Amino acid sequence: MARRSSLLLAAAAAALLAVAAAVPPTCERIECPAYEVVDSANGFEIRRYTDAMWVSTSPIEDISFVAATRAGFLQLFNYIQGKNAYNETIEMTAPVLTLVLPSDGPFCASSFVVSFYVPAKNQADPPPAEGLRVHRWAGARYAAVRRFGGFVSDADVGEQAARLDASLQGTKWAAAVNEGRTAGKATSYTVAQYNSPFEFSGRVNEIWMLFDGAKEGSAIM
Numbered sequence: 001m002a003r004r005s006s007l008l009l010a011a012a013a014a015a016l017l018a019v020a021a022a023v024p025p026t027c028e029r030i031e032c033p034a035y036e037v038v039d040s041a042n043g044f045e046i047r048r049y050t051d052a053m054w055v056s057t058s059p060i061e062d063i064s065f066v067a068a069t070r071a072g073f074l075q076l077f078n079y080i081q082g083k084n085a086y087n088e089t090i091e092m093t094a095p096v097l098t099l100v101l102p103s104d105g106p107f108c109a110s111s112f113v114v115s116f117y118v119p120a121k122n123q124a125d126p127p128p129a130e131g132l133r134v135h136r137w138a139g140a141r142y143a144a145v146r147r148f149g150g151f152v153s154d155a156d157v158g159e160q161a162a163r164l165d166a167s168l169q170g171t172k173w174a175a176a177v178n179e180g181r182t183a184g185k186a187t188s189y190t191v192a193q194y195n196s197p198f199e200f201s202g203r204v205n206e207i208w209m210l211f212d213g214a215k216e217g218s219a220i221m
């Protein structure tokens with residue numbers, strides 16, 4: 001009897017894990033920032049990241065998300081290949097983030113900041129590099145997340161961000177998320193990509209809308 005109920009408990013725990021902890025498969029192979037799922041509902045998940053450290057490019061002005069992300073990723077790829085003050089090579093991590101600050105008009109360039117997650121091993125003394133900024137999310141950072149597949153296109157990102165926004169309306173998270181998005185510039189959002197360009201199937205991407213649990217700190221990245 002005791003054995004049977006513990007089996008049932010184990011099965012229930014496994015079922016819960018399958019729902020709540022479906023981390024992107026890439027994170028079973030390479031290091032990703034740890035997070036905790038705080039809430040999940042139809043169309044979104046709320047995560048809490050703690051003390052994650054990033055290396056970020058300067059803002060890149062472009063009309064294309066794909067072109068800006070490629071340019072930013074190249075700088076970060078060179079950084080982990082040893083183009084940094086310590087000539088140190090760094091392990092690849094995931095995801096690569098692109099912060100999108102959409103333009104005000106149809107013919108204006110948007111602004112993009114591309115970021116790489118610094119592996120735990122390097123966080124005590126991350127190498128500086130010209131043109132890149134190393135920084136840590138102080139304390140807890142929350143993200144409202146929507147996942148989607150395939151290769152990310154310029155047309156996708158705005159559409160997926162709008163869907164995430166719609167799924168949050170009327171929930172207890174809407175106000176905090178909105179405040180986070182407008183802290184820097186109106187309607188910013190972040191695209192997280194987990195796969196290299198050479199992986200053709202099972203690709204995982206996410207839209208993140210970052211916000212603070214507490215109100216202090218208005219920087220988005």
Ligand SMILES: *[C@@H]1O[C@H](CO)[C@@H](O)[C@H](O)[C@H]1NC(C)=O
Pocket residue numbers: 085086087
């Ligand atoms: C990094 O490499 C360059 C070129 O090979 C060299 O001049 C420099 O001294 C190296 N720096 C360190 C910290 O090893």
